[in-house]
Structures are given as C-alpha cells and as structure tokens.
Amino acid sequence: MSETNGPAEGRHPMTGNALSGDAQGGMERHTYDVVVIGAGGAGLRAAIAAHESGARTAIVCKSLLGKAHTVMAEGGIAAAMGNRWPEDNWEVHFRDTMRGGKMLNNWRMAQLHAQEAPERVQELEDWGALFDRTDDGLISQRDFGGHKYARLAHVGDRTGLEMIRTLQQRAVALGIEVFMECTVTDIFKDASDGQSKVAGAFAYWRESGRFIVFDAPSVILATGGIGKSFKVTSNSWEYTGDGHALAMRAGASLINMEFVQFHPTGMVWPPSVKGLLVTESVRGDGGILKNSEGKRFMFDYIPEFFKAETADTVEEADAWYDDKKNNRRPPELLPRDEVARAINSEIKAGRGTPHGGIYLDIASRRTPEFIRKRLPSMYHQFKELADVDITAEPMEIGPTCHYVMGGVEVDADTQQSAVTGLYAVGECSGGMHGSNRLGGNSLGDLLVFGKRAGEAATAYADSLGGTRPQVDEADVKAAQASALAPFEVEGGENPYTIQSDLQQSMNDLVGIIRTRTELEESLAEIEAFKVRASTMVVEGHRQYNPGWHLALDLRNMLIVSECIAKAAMAREESRGGHTRDDFPGPDAEWGTKNLVVNLNAEGTGVDLHEKPLPEMPDELKGYFA
Amino acid sequence: MSYTLKLRIWRGDKDGGAVEDFPVEVSEGEVVLDAIHRVQATQAGDLAVRWNCKAGKCGSCSAEVNGRPRLMCMCRLSDFEEDEVITVTPMRSFPVIRDLVTDVSFNYEKAKELPSFSPPPRDADGKRRMAQVDVERGQEFRKCIECFLCQNVCHVVRDHEDNKKAFAGPRFFLRYAELDMHPLDTHDRRELAQGAAGLGMCNITKCCTEVCPEGIHITDNAIIPMKERVVDKKFDPLVWLGNKIGIRNKDNDGRTEV
Numbered sequence: 001m002s003e004t005n006g007p008a009e010g011r012h013p014m015t016g017n018a019l020s021g022d023a024q025g026g027m028e029r030h031t032y033d034v035v036v037i038g039a040g041g042a043g044l045r046a047a048i049a050a051h052e053s054g055a056r057t058a059i060v061c062k063s064l065l066g067k068a069h070t071v072m073a074e075g076g077i078a079a080a081m082g083n084r085w086p087e088d089n090w091e092v093h094f095r096d097t098m099r100g101g102k103m104l105n106n107w108r109m110a111q112l113h114a115q116e117a118p119e120r121v122q123e124l125e126d127w128g129a130l131f132d133r134t135d136d137g138l139i140s141q142r143d144f145g146g147h148k149y150a151r152l153a154h155v156g157d158r159t160g161l162e163m164i165r166t167l168q169q170r171a172v173a174l175g176i177e178v179f180m181e182c183t184v185t186d187i188f189k190d191a192s193d194g195q196s197k198v199a200g201a202f203a204y205w206r207e208s209g210r211f212i213v214f215d216a217p218s219v220i221l222a223t224g225g226i227g228k229s230f231k232v233t234s235n236s237w238e239y240t241g242d243g244h245a246l247a248m249r250a251g252a253s254l255i256n257m258e259f260v261q262f263h264p265t266g267m268v269w270p271p272s273v274k275g276l277l278v279t280e281s282v283r284g285d286g287g288i289l290k291n292s293e294g295k296r297f298m299f300d301y302i303p304e305f306f307k308a309e310t311a312d313t314v315e316e317a318d319a320w321y322d323d324k325k326n327n328r329r330p331p332e333l334l335p336r337d338e339v340a341r342a343i344n345s346e347i348k349a350g351r352g353t354p355h356g357g358i359y360l361d362i363a364s365r366r367t368p369e370f371i372r373k374r375l376p377s378m379y380h381q382f383k384e385l386a387d388v389d390i391t392a393e394p395m396e397i398g399p400t401c402h403y404v405m406g407g408v409e410v411d412a413d414t415q416q417s418a419v420t421g422l423y424a425v426g427e428c429s430g431g432m433h434g435s436n437r438l439g440g441n442s443l444g445d446l447l448v449f450g451k452r453a454g455e456a457a458t459a460y461a462d463s464l465g466g467t468r469p470q471v472d473e474a475d476v477k478a479a480q481a482s483a484l485a486p487f488e489v490e491g492g493e494n495p496y497t498i499q500s501d502l503q504q505s506m507n508d509l510v511g512i513i514r515t516r517t518e519l520e521e522s523l524a525e526i527e528a529f530k531v532r533a534s535t536m537v538v539e540g541h542r543q544y545n546p547g548w549h550l551a552l553d554l555r556n557m558l559i560v561s562e563c564i565a566k567a568a569m570a571r572e573e574s575r576g577g578h579t580r581d582d583f584p585g586p587d588a589e590w591g592t593k594n595l596v597v598n599l600n601a602e603g604t605g606v607d608l609h610e611k612p613l614p615e616m617p618d619e620l621k622g623y624f625a
Numbered sequence: 626m627s628y629t630l631k632l633r634i635w636r637g638d639k640d641g642g643a644v645e646d647f648p649v650e651v652s653e654g655e656v657v658l659d660a661i662h663r664v665q666a667t668q669a670g671d672l673a674v675r676w677n678c679k680a681g682k683c684g685s686c687s688a689e690v691n692g693r694p695r696l697m698c699m700c701r702l703s704d705f706e707e708d709e710v711i712t713v714t715p716m717r718s719f720p721v722i723r724d725l726v727t728d729v730s731f732n733y734e735k736a737k738e739l740p741s742f743s744p745p746p747r748d749a750d751g752k753r754r755m756a757q758v759d760v761e762r763g764q765e766f767r768k769c770i771e772c773f774l775c776q777n778v779c780h781v782v783r784d785h786e787d788n789k790k791a792f793a794g795p796r797f798f799l800r801y802a803e804l805d806m807h808p809l810d811t812h813d814r815r816e817l818a819q820g821a822a823g824l825g826m827c828n829i830t831k832c833c834t835e836v837c838p839e840g841i842h843i844t845d846n847a848i849i850p851m852k853e854r855v856v857d858k859k860f861d862p863l864v865w866l867g868n869k870i871g872i873r874n875k876d877n878d879g880r881t882e883v
C-alpha cells in the first residue's frame with residue numbers, strides 16, 4: 001500500500017484526489033495520527049489542537065472548507081469574560097448552564113465549559129477574529145436567553161461566520177491537510193489484542209465516487225447534528241447524524257437523544273424558507289413576542305422554576321435592558337424550550353398569524369439604525385426572502401428544529417467515547433447541555449471541547465508508540481460493498497421520497513409536543529422506512545451523484561430517528577427539549593437519570609437502558625441551594 | 626399559486642455537455658434552488674449541485690442564472706415572469722466537475738499564499754483593545770461568505786485563463802485590505818499584494834462589487850484604498866526619498882514587510 005502524507009504529494013488541491021493507475025485496487029490510502037471528521041467549529045478547533053500538539057492531522061469534511069453549519073450560528077459565543085458585567089464569572093455561567101439544561105447536564109462538562117470559554121474566545125482574537133467592541137475597546141458581550149449577564153461575544157448577527165472563517169484561516173496557516181467533499185461511511189477497529197480500538201476510517205470522494213482508507217489510531221467525530229430528520233428545521237443538508245450513527249456502529253453509546261431543541265423563532269413564510277433561523281439576538285436586543293390579538297403573551301408562560309428571576313410586568317421587563325441590577329429579565333428571554341412551548345400553545349389556541357406563526361416585533365421598539373447595525377443578516381434575510389422590512393413591521397415566526405442535545409456519550413475531560421481512540425465533540429457529543437441548551441453555549445462548546453479532544457487524541461496516539469491498531473482488509477471489503485449496495489438494487493424506491501416521508505413523519509409524531517400513541521406510531525413507521533430503504537435505488541454513476549450520497553446518509557438518519565423516538569417514548573416526563581402531552585410536568589425520579597442507547601446485537605435497531613447521572617461534588621451543589 | 630416553470634439546466638462534465646429542459650412545478654415564494662431540488666427529487670436524482678444552508682450564509686450554491694452570477698438560494702422566482710425561461714449554468718471561470726458543480730480549488734490555493742494575521746502580544750490583563758470604529762472597516766470585508774462569485778465574474782481571469790497564476794482575485798484583495806486595515810496586525814503586505822497577488826492587474830470595473838451577495842463594496846472600500854496604499858509606498862517621490870536616506874514612513878509603524 002502506498003502511504004501519502006503532506007499536501008505536496010501531487011493530490012488535487014481541492015478534492016484531494018490523487019488516484020492514479022498504480023493505486024492498488026482503485027483505493028487511496030493515507031496514514032495519520034489523528035483524523036477529524038467534520039470541519040465546523042468543533043472539527044477545526046480539534047484539528048488545530050491536534051496539529052499544535054504534534055500530531056499528523058487530517059480534516060475530512062462533506063462540503064467545501066468553510067461551509068459547515070457553524071457558519072449559520074448567529075447570536076454569539078457565551079463566555080464569562082466580564083467585559084460588560086464584572087460580576088460575571090464561570091460560577092454564574094455554570095449555574096445558568098445547569099439550570100437551562102434542567103440539571104440533567106454532565107456537571108463536569110458544564111464546569112469545564114464555563115471555566116475555559118473566555119480563553120478560547122480570546123484566542124480567536126489572536127487568530128484574527130474581529131468581534132464587536134465595548135466602549136473601552138474590549139470584546140462586546142450581548143444578552144441572551146437564560147444567561148444572567150450579557151455574556152455573548154458577537155459580531156453583529158453573524159458570529160458563526162466569523163468563528164469558522166477565523167478557524168479556517170488558522171488551519172490553513174498551519175498547513176493542516178483537508179479532504180474536502182469527502183464523506184466517511186465507516187470506522188475501522190482492531191480487536192486483535194482483546195480490546196477493541198479504533199484503527200482508521202473509510203470514506204468516498206464525492207467528486208469521483210472513489211474510496212479512501214485512513215489508517216489512524218485516533219478519530220474525532222465532529223459531524224454536528226441530526227436536524228435533517230425533521231421537515232421544519234434550521235439545519236443544512238449535512239445534518240444527517242453521521243457522527244451519531246458512526247459511533248453507534250463502532251460500539252459507542254449515545255445519551256440524551258430524546259432532547260431535541262426546537263428554536264422558538266424560525267421563519268414561517270414563504271414556504272421555501274420555512275424553518276430558517278431568526279436569531280435569539282432579536283429578543284436579546286429588545287424584540288418582543290405578540291399574538292394575533294397584539295398581546296405580549298410571554299408573561300402568561302413564566303414557569304415556577306424561573307419565577308424568581310423573571311419580570312412579571314412590562315415596565316420591569318423593559319427597564320431590564322438598561323438596569324439589570326434592579327430589574328428582572330423579560331420573559332421573552334426565558335430558555336428556548338419554554339419560549340418554544342409558549343409559542344406553540346398560542347398558535348394551537350388560534351391566536352397565530354396568517355401564516356401560522358407568532359409576531360416577533362423589534363420595529364416598534366428600536367430605531368431602524370439600531371436594528372440594521374445590530375441585526376444586519378436578519379434585515380437582509382427578511383428583505384430578500386420574504387419582502388419584510390423588519391425595521392418597519394413585525395416578523396412572523398414559529399418553532400423550528402434547531403439542535404440535538406443528545407449525542408455520543410463521552411468522558412468529560414477528554415471527549416473519548418466508550419471505544420478507545422474514538423472521540424466526539426460539539427453537537428454530535430452528548431451531556432454538556434443536559435435537556436436544553438442555552439443560546440451561545442454551542443459555539444463555546446465547540447471551542448472548549450474541540451481543543452480538549454484534539455489534545456487527548458494526540459496524547460493517545462503518541463502513547464501507542466510503534467504498535468498501532470491495524471485495519472483488517474476484510475473490513476475494508478465489507479465497507480466498500482456496503483457503500484456500493486444502493487447501486488446493486490433494481491426496481492426499488494428513490495431515496496428522496498423516503499427522506500421526505502421520514503421528515504414529515506418525525507415532524508408530525510416526534511416533534512415539539514409528544515404522546516405515547518404518536519411515538520408508538522412513529523416507531524412503526526421508522527421500521528417501515530427501514531424496509532423501504534433496504535431496497536432503494538440510485539440512478540446514474542458514482543461521480544458527484546447526490547442521489548447516491550443521500551442513500552448513504554439516509555441510513556444514518558434512520559438509526560438516529562429511531563434513537564430519538566425510542567428515548568422519547570421511555571422518558572415519561574416533560575423536561576427541556578422533551579415535552580410529553582401525557583406527562584406534562586418534570587419528574588424528580590427522572591431528573592436523576594440519563595437514557596443511553598446502543599445499536600442492538602444484530603445491528604438492525606436500537607437498545608435502550610437507564611443510567612444514573614454522574615453526581616455533582618458538594619462544593620458545586622452549593623450554587624443551587 | 627403554482628405554475629410550471631420553464632427551467633433549463635446545463636448538464637455534463639469536463640468532456641462537455643448541454644443545456645437540457647426540465648419543466649418543473651413551482652409555487653409562491655420559491656427560489657431557483659427550490660426548483661433545482663425538485664428536479665433532483667423527481668426527474669434527475671443524480672443532478673449534481675452544491676448547496677448547504679439555503680439561507681445565503683454559506684456561499685455554496687453559486688451558479689449563473691440567465692447568465693448572471695447568483696446564489697441560487699437567494700434568487701427568487703418572483704423576480705422573473707411566469708412564462709420566462711430560466712437557464713441555470715455552472716460558474717464559467719472554474720472548470721466543471723459535473724452539472725452545476727465546478728472545481729473552485731483555485732480559490733483555496735490562493736488562500737494558502739496569503740500570510741495570516743500576526744498580532745503583537747496581548748495587553749497586561751490578557752485582553753486586547755481595539756475601537757469599534759477601527760474594527761468596522763475590516764468587519765465589512767469579513768462578511769464575505771466565499772461564494773466566489775466575484776472571482777467568477779472578474780474578467781482578469783474569466784477571459785484570460787493564463788492570468789490565474791499571477792492573480793489572486795477580488796476575494797483575496799478583500800483579505801489583503803482587511804489585514805492591512807486591522808488595527809493590530811504587524812505585517813506589511815503591500816509588496817505582496819502588488820507583486821504575487823497581482824493587485825495591479827485589476828482595472829476597477831467593479832463587476833465584483835456588482836455581484837457580491839453580501840453587498841460588500843469590494844472595489845471602493847477594499848481594492849482602491851489598497852491600490853492607493855501601494856502607490857503611496859512605491860511611487861510617492863517623498864516616500865521614495867525617505868526610504869532611500871533611511872527615514873521611515875509613519876505608515877510602516879509597527880509593521881514589517883512579509
């Protein structure tokens with residue numbers, strides 16, 4: 001087998017394709033210490049950390065570099081830097097995060113995140129990020145739902161773009177190798193010494209449809225979320241749960257899969273952009289929610305858990321923006337799960353807008369100049385796509401599937417999964433956000449744990465010395481056969497149809513409000529989709545064929561959908577991003593445990609079991625007394 | 626409110642291809658990318674097209690719609706008459722891979738040639754200080770979503786393939802200007818911009834600015850000021866004399882040439 005490393009090997013600069021006639025079996029082969037799958041914030045930060053720790057590192061991503069979903073993050077990066085409120089510190093941030101997640105978070109991850117996020121943000125500035133400033137020249141911080149203090153470092157409402165571009169430019173400057181438009185379909189393992197360890201990964205070039213084998217002892221999953229399993233979503237096509245599914249097939253477990261965040265504010269019209277995100281910053285900067293009767297309804301939906309810290313009059317809520325010491329937060333800035341449920345109830349009660357949403361009004365509250373300066377992308381988005389001028393009229397919005405709290409169960413300090421050598425970071429890992437993620441905590445999560453995973457993966461690869469796990473040739477053949485299977489079928493169904501039916505089914509039956517009967521129905525439908533998917537047919541050839549790509553992604557979407565539906569059925573309570581109509585309140589007993597899912601022994605479905613939450617040490621418990 | 630759109634799409638690969646008819650049902654509020662996706666789902670499952678966010682934020686779905694460089698996700702069908710034919714072709718300045726997907730590696734190569742940001746040490750408290758008014762100039766350029774439409778439309782490379790070697794294009798002039806205007810950067814990239822990046826080949830026809838989906842004033846705010854800065858350094862007789870006799874221009878304060 002030929003080994004290639006370093007960008008100067010004559011590979012195609014974008015596609016990385018170096019296939020020549022002498023490549024054995026028509027397959028490329030590369031050796032690295034650390035292979036990072038995904039090039040969003042988490043993947044790039046992990047790759048930078050691995051490279052800086054001395055690892056030979058590769059980034060493998062489904063799209064072009066710089067196009068990952070992080071680009072769509074709008075509001076900011078939550079970090080207790082204290083630039084606006086000196087009272088702010090990691091302890092307050094930690095408390096906000098745990099309370100936002102309804103105490104189901106992995107306490108250690110929430111702690112590490114709160115402690116390390118400020119330095120991770122400062123580091124971005126060292127690499128060229130241009131954040132908005134405070135009057136004394138420091139990084140500005142804005143208000144967001146669930147955060148006690150103004151804490152989100154931001155660049156207008158395009159913080160994600162700034163973050164991904166900064167990390168991308170850093171990765172390019174360091175000369176890290178990137179395999180763009182290259183999709184990983186299998187993780188290889190070596191069990192020869194009795195303990196199963198990662199040995200590498202199998203991928204195909206989207207451009208040519210040819211295969212690549214990566215030999216690497218450390219693989220970091222940074223593949224993002226699962227939103228494409230739902231019809232109304234703010235997520236891009238890439239969000240098909242690849243990392244979740246790869247981890248399960250490799251033998252790792254997932255936790256918290258029942259918790260899916262429906263962002264309260266997605267566009268509802270025109271149909272073509274239904275689900276598209278409207279940033280929480282609109283509310284952070286003064287926007288309010290009104291129903292069709294013109295009522296500011298959020299005051300009717302303040303839950304007991306947040307009563308003490310939420311304003312109960314319009315006067316107090318409005319005064320809070322300028323005087324946080326003497327006023328409590330407006331109810332529009334409750335955590336996302338609360339606001340999404342309230343909006344859903346108003347719409348169901350018949351007080352929705354003509355297009356089935358709710359009004360989000362900033363036009364009557366702030367000057368056009370302020371709005372255009374603070375929310376330039378939102379202004380642009382509504383103007384261009386909906387003919388709405390948000391400085392003059394309210395927006396119509398409704399809940400949209402935005403984020404999955406659930407993901408690969410990992411060790412808090414290293415992000416390693418149950419499989420030695422397999423790491424997971426960012427949205428595809430679980431635990432950090434508990435049952436509900438606070439806005440702004442995602443970008444911080446990517447940076448903090450990206451760095452930790454990159455360093456841990458390098459340390460592990462180093463510790464192996466010369467004896468590395470080996471990829472079994474039989475596994476390579478099996479991976480190849482599996483990837484080509486959709487071409488072997490004749491007379492089956494088109495993958496686009498199955499995907500579209502799955503999205504509708506998940507939206508209708510496993511959406512924002514759930515009940516047992518619908519979840520049972522959903523599981524039955526998923527079984528039927530699996531049967532249909534086993535005989536789906538792909539037209540054309542292997543060169544840049546989206547139909548084939550979707551057929552492979554669909555397998556991941558199906559297994560992840562099953563995890564969500566199964567966990568949602570098991571958890572008989574309502575908490576965070578999981579609301580059961582038949583069990584409307586939180587349950588103290590359920591508050592002490594996670595649901596863990598694994599691939600079953602036959603590899604055809606999902607097994608589920610309960611597991612107690614890791615116990616918080618007493619000194620941290622003090623923050624919640 | 627739906628109607629049948631007369632959609633035509635270029636299909637083929639590097640060996641050639643042709644525009645084919647794909648009449649497709651579309652409805653109110655849709656964009657060109659919706660129509661393309663419907664063709665993909667119902668008529669041509671293997672139609673190659675790049676896209677990610679479908680919200681004008683990632684810059685993946687660049688193509689030419691009736692000859693104009695556009696993001697397909699921001700190109701509304703309501704801007705056309707219902708009986709108008711809409712023809713979608715791949716970006717012309719980059720080699721075709723398949724159908725609407727082109728090989729944009731030129732841009733990723735040029736990105737590697739650009740020396741990155743190089744800041745001085747942080748302040749004593751571990752933070753950095755910059756004024757909002759100073760970061761705003763660079764922030765305009767960092768709105769760039771790397772759709773490469775400016776690169777595609779720039780006639781320096783669109784009509785002269787052989788210029789690609791010596792010309793980085795508007796997207797990277799933007800990056801040079803951004804770093805040059807960064808309040809904390811310590812590099813002087815003017816020689817490089819003029820020499821290796823070929824800034825001088827731009828004759829400010831503003832085609833790039835016209836197609837920018839982010840509305841960045843590429844020519845006026847980035848390229849022209851950058852050209853002026855190069856001219857100040859290279860051709861101003863007083864500066865030239867100062868350099869000769871060893872008097873440093875204040876312009877160079879805190880910056881070293883790369």
